[in-house]
Amino acid sequence: MRNSGPLPLDNLFNNNTFLTIQERSKALYTLNNLVHKLLPDNLCQECRVANYRQGILIINVSSASWLTRLRYEQEKLRSLLRQNGLRGLTSIQFKVSLELNPTNNCILHSKDYDLAKREITLQSADLLLALAQNCSPKLKSNLIKLAKHATKIDNR
Structure with missing residues (x-):
């Protein structure tokens, strides 16, 4: 060696x-x-x-x-x-x-990019919930979970 x-x-x-x-x-x-x-x-x-x-x-x-x-x-x-x-x-x-x-x-390779800082706005959450109404049950549950992240940010 x-x-x-x-x-x-x-x-x-x-x-x-x-x-x-x-x-x-x-x-x-x-x-x-x-x-x-x-x-x-x-x-x-x-x-x-x-x-x-x-x-x-x-x-x-x-x-x-x-x-x-x-x-x-x-x-x-x-x-x-x-x-x-x-x-x-x-x-x-x-x-x-x-x-x-x-x-x-790009943003994903940037040193300033922090995954924890990603936020979903209330407007985006509303759009996700509206979209979930016309989806399959599995996709619907995932979209609702994703939309709930916006409410967690606003309740801090």
Whole structure:
């Protein structure tokens, strides 16, 4: 098993570790540029090369919908990468990475969002009760339970 414990900072600069990291990052940067040249323009903005190891290229994608779109380009991309010098490439894996998504700051991912602060207004409760009158018994009971949350908030 690999030793992954902390090492003194001197080890980073005394041996070739720092140089190896630098060369690896340059290689991934070059590979990322190559992938972006081979993909259609709209896909380039939604992905980046994360790693290349043992013939497997890992590409991070901003969302599941872009991942699906990239899967259609997977075989073509693999073929083009092999033609452009990446002869050892055996497969491409895609992984969704939310940090690539610029709309990641939605309310559910916001640090200020608190589930306990969600409130149902009295008007919404009235609409839910009216809707419950014409529903199946199971849905009716669930809508009534949901509408009761508004009254709990107002009775505080």
